[in-house]
Amino acid sequence: MTSSYLATRDLSAPAPVTPPSGAHRPRLTFLGTGYLGATYAICFAELGYEVIGFDVDEAKIAKLAGGEVPFHEAGLDELLRKNLASGRLRFSTDYAEVAEFGDVHFICVGTPQRADGMGADLRYVEAAVSGLARHLTRKALIVGKSTVPVGTAEWVEQLVAKHAPSELGVEVAWSPEFLQEGHAVEDVLRPNRIVVGVRSEWAAAMLDAAHEGVVTLAATEDREVPVVVTDFATAELVKVAANAFLATKISFINAMAEVCEAAGGDVTNLARAIGYDPRIGNRFLRAGLGFGGGCLPKDIRAFQARAQELGAGEALRFLHEVDLINQRRRSRVVRLAADMLDRGYGPAGPELAGARVAVLGATFKPDSDDVRDSPALAVAATLGKAGADVRVYDPQGIDNARRALPDVTYEATMADAVRGADLVCVLTEWAEFRTADPAALGELVSGRRVIDGRNCLEAAEWIRAGWQYRGMGRPDGEA
Template structure:
């Protein structure tokens, strides 16, 4: 299938390459000429494991090319919209102006039968508005919303083999509605009030079937043929549900992290160990152990801005109270950054001025170079603001961090970061940091104090090597 992917950032570049790898004929379009130039040469503009390989293979096969010209979307049957939806300046709300601009620029190039597929994370109601915009263009194209759940660091595998697919599709006119019960079936037809807001069967009644009997569902099934054939769970629903699925998934994950971090705060005043607490409650399969790692908290280009945008949108809808707890989730999360700063200052003693602190990590999580709203970078910047001589290192994120905070001192050498340090702060749980030999590290630092902002170090081994070890929520 001929496909265009509009917006070639962390999401779009991976999506474009993965779609080409799956056999589609793809053009990736972005307004950033430097990014397009890099991608065209097979060089990802960011670090993502596995992306260089599929990019090279897809470009080599002739099935993937990149362009800055929206006219190159012409002729594609499916147009994925993967542009950014960052937090607005001075507000919690999402800035949807990039999505609006992309769809407006795309509209003149659409033809009847084309399907525009939103992948960006948007406030509920956006898809309905964009569908009206596409209708007004008179092209005969339609819109679906297909939220993306990829995790940076695992983006390629998550795109090729998603854990679920969600299609938010337009309501078909009721006259076009398909029979809800197959001929000869003894099952009763569902009543009108069992139908979804979209005016046809909802996910509950349809999810077991991959043949949507809806042209846009059929098109999406063709795009994702491999995933659909392998039995990937499929939820077919209306626009609003599809939009809400994404933000509520992120709200849930953020809440789970802040929940355990709130327990860490209680553990800190009671002498309890939050890591053991997490293990113990995590054995309950209703709770589960994942996303229960207490530490410096979540960050990145999604969770923080998505929970804020959700709160802002709910307030606009007169339902602010329903998700007011997300403000507390955000506040707990930000307090953990402060806690790491406070522990470090405490460890440095009376004066912090010009004491050297090795900050291990800048990316918001390992296996990524993304520093958007990164707790690690935030801690480094706050310590620098207090006059600490911060020397920060990260396997992949130095260039991005330097672009945002040139005032910090960076080194790609772990040894150079540790050498002569008065304290060591671990804030991104890269495997190479977790694997540091505490005996070796003790031999090159000046002060043997380590603040483990991710609770990833072996406290017993570090203490045995002469370190004062401070974890979060641990005695």
């Protein structure tokens, strides 16, 4: 890792550093044990570090301390129990305990969209930093991981200066996360890059030591982990820039789906053709319902808001259209449903009273139980408002979906959801749905009609099994 720093900086490599605690390796804390903080805390304990996960939510901490991850992420429960048993990992609600223990404190709290606008709500960042700083009794490094507006790191420095004694020399750094839900354990243990924004060689050396386990694992697997050492502003911009690019690519192919629907083209073949161009690539070119979750939607909005504050709003005007395209794909499914069921339209849109619709999928993506800003759940809600009898099934997200949308019916199995349905909508690309037997499902429904909201089904198989198939951006019944 030292050589990676040399490759990105015109300075000598950070010298080995003794952690302020006197421990052999830096002791790490992760403040905020939601999806981000809990995953990092567990995985860094697996890498051999002594770790405390902190949260003000006592119920969440009790669950984690008892060996139960409060969300679905493949493989994480086993790692949690293993590292609790090893003694390397524990959880706390006590700022004083965290301050006394840690050398490097990672801020992993949520930064939701503000209720009064598009910007990020930083109240949880402020609470975590202030609560920690006022309990520090020795030098430490506070590292932001949460996705934040550019300029936040300097504001955090001001919070530290306000709440921590100046003689301690507490420093701040920023190191954005790049987790993908459903693949988060691999993303922590085997990241495709590490980005750190620092102001001093000491901070760089501490982060070097804090990531030594990641680099050591990579060396045993004959891999390299690129490391970019940069300034605060660039480190803060990396995550939102990556999310903006990804959102733009997804919305681009969905815009092409709109054109294909108007022109009679097939967006799946279009995507395949342009994906062969190495300048474009084929990842994230599957047209469908678009993106959702707790990151992309709120992050691109916060990015626009911050750019406006900086006087650079014109540069990100295109993200507004990216957002609009993404929202339009949800309403497209409801219009397809009305067309396939031969229903009319009223002043409020499609009228689906009396139709039973099976919705397969509630989470915003497969291999997760996250329903935040889920396109699938948004469509289910709109179908219900249009009068349909909606039956929802999801392999992992039912409990969260029921809390977010209590006004539809939830079923325990896919078979229960589709039984008696006039229309089936596949809205999250779980493997269970992709590999379902269309002939067997056809025996359960009232009408063999399917909307493939993720273009994830083998259309030809469904058509051969007697289904009326509609994909997103594809000609009617096209296999």
